[in-house]
Amino acid sequence: MTTDAPAHPLSGLTVLDLTQIYNGPYATFLMALAGAEVIKIEPLTGENLRSRGDLGGVAYPFAMLNSNKKPVTLNLKTEQGKALLREMVARADILIENFAPGVMDRLGVGAEALQKINPRLIYGSSSGYGMDGPYRDYPAMDLVMQAMCGVINSTGFPDGPPVKSGAALCDFFAGIHLFSAIMVALYDREHTGVARRVEVSMQDATYCSLGSNYGMLHARGDEAPERTGNRHGGLGVAPYNAYAAKDGYVVVNAPSDRHWAAISEVIGRPELAEDPRLRTRTDRVVNHELVDQLLGDWMKDQTRDAAAERMLARTIPCAPVRNLSEVMNDRNMLARGSLQVMDHPELGRINVPHTPLNFVGLPRIPLEPHKPLGACNDDIFGTWLGHSAEELAQMKKDNVI
Structure with a gap:
């Protein structure tokens, strides 16, 4: 034809x-x-x-x-x-x-x-x-x-x-x-x-889409949680979560030390980049609850889009959690x-x-x-x-x- x-x-x-x-x-x-x-x-x-x-x-x-x-x-x-x-x-x-x-x-x-x-x-x-x-x-x-x-x-x-x-x-x-x-x-x-x-x-x-979850199961066996909420499926990255802003949520994924240093500056806490509890990715994964608390405390006083824009300006992987009407337009x-x-x-x-x-x-x-x-x-x-x-x-x- x-x-x-x-x-x-x-x-x-x-x-x-x-x-x-x-x-x-x-x-x-x-x-x-x-x-x-x-x-x-x-x-x-x-x-x-x-x-x-x-x-x-x-x-x-x-x-x-x-x-x-x-x-x-x-x-x-x-x-x-x-x-x-x-x-x-x-x-x-x-x-x-x-x-x-x-x-x-x-x-x-x-x-x-x-x-x-x-x-x-x-x-x-x-x-x-x-x-x-x-x-x-x-x-x-x-x-x-x-x-x-x-x-x-x-x-x-x-x-x-x-x-x-x-x-x-x-x-x-x-x-x-x-x-x-x-x-x-x-x-x-x-x-x-x-x-x-x-x-x-x-x-x-x-x-294959659940690769991170399989990796955690292989490494931790029965100790691996079945569900991790909005955290990384293999609990291998922190910060990696959805954080509540004044008018919605923002997801942040910081896989490298460079990203964490940029986040520390954005939230007005540059000293956190050298905090021994948070200096490396492994440190941050071990102390992921502290990481989430720090970002959560900052995010709650920000608007969703403004917070995302500030982080994106520093090339930090993040995005506002958008509704379907926003996505369709x-x-x-x-x-x-x-x-x-x-x-x-x-x-x-x-x-x-x-x-x-x-x-x-x-x-x-x-x-x-x-x-x-x-x-x-x-x-x-x-x-x-x-x-x-x-x-x-x-x-x-x-x-x-």
């Missing part, structure tokens, strides 16, 4: 996107905004996130992840629906799905069957625990995976219950790794001619174009993200609002695959599309 967009890295590639919710759709979103033609294949009722309703505000995340895709509907429980998928596969470069392991095989359109039709097809899949192993058939959503991967147990304060992450970490970690695996497979195909199947589990993709992201204002036909004027992958020297592909369910049926099944208007009408009558 062709596009009028500038020649971006994935221009000319056709991606069949059978994914849903966050994991797979994020991977294909990155591909669409790198120039690929992404055909979003949904069941007749729409993919799960589109059809959840709006009580939880799911319209925005659906819009966020499905810009610049061509949506079609396809009933893969019908023989003609499977036949249409096979027709698309014959012309595509990549197919991606994040169904439970075995679903596509049971439908007769799994990786082995589809790669026989098109030996150059890269087949990517993602699931909670992977396509083999004893957990293979366990159901998986982000909350479940956070529990299984240790995210929940390591989040919260030592004297409180475990708490889930506010971010859907496991979904998006898996989506990023799925994108990466497919890019590696594309590189491999260009050099060897072999189109591989790649798969990413949410469990595998999340493991971030001036840095808006200035860079990584967050853009969109006039959406359903949601009105909204700020939505562009891809984090910035190809220097290439203009960003303009963001297009997500299209209604099945909006590209005639374009894909008619113009691209060559089916007549009469055939399409019959397919609709037969609940194929």
Whole structure:
């Protein structure tokens, strides 16, 4: 399929996107905004996130992840629906799905069957625990995976219950790794001619994110606290915490002695840089409660933004703890174009993200609002695959599309 967009890295590639919710759709979103033609294949009722309703505000995340895709509907429980998928596969470069392991095989359109039709097809899949192993058939959503991967147990304060992450970490970690695996497979195909199947589990993709916590467990065994609140996950850096200002919180992370010397000056206590209890990072970790008391006593008399600005002026790693409204209107992201204002036909004027992958020297592909369910049926099944208007009408009558 062709596009009028500038020649971006994935221009000319056709991606069949059978994914849903966050994991797979994020991977294909990155591909669409790198120039690929992404055909979003949904069941007749729409993919799960589109059809959840709006009580939880799911319209925005659906819009966020499905810009610049061509949506079609396809009933893969019908023989003609499977036949249409096979027709698309014959012309595509990549197919991606994040169904439970075995679903596509049971439908007769799994990786082995589809790669026989098109030996150059890269087949990517993602699931909670992977396509083999004893957990293979366990159901998986982000909350479940956070529990299984240790995210929940390591989040919260030592004297409180475990708490889930506010971010859907496991979904998006898996989506990023799925994108990466497919890019590696594309590189491999260009050099060897072999189109591989790649798969990413949410469990595998999340493991390394808790590296500091694993390090503390390895070093301290049963004495390692399960949760460290806002302190460093491995209790290896101080100061490293969220400190209460008059109107909010500021996080400070000072990994070096140079940073501590600068903090000492900012808070008006330059002598602390040479205090034998605080001179080195190890000293400060041992006396982290004193460190937190010193910063806390200073911070409580400051406003959030003023305190952060004073520290940033000395290149001390810190930031105000911002609310989501501030994040969704971030001036840095808006200035860079990584967050853009969109006039959406359903949601009105909204700020939505562009891809984090910035190809220097290439203009960003303009963001297009997500299209209604099945909006590209005639374009894909008619113009691209060559089916007549009469055939399409019959397919609709037969609940194929």
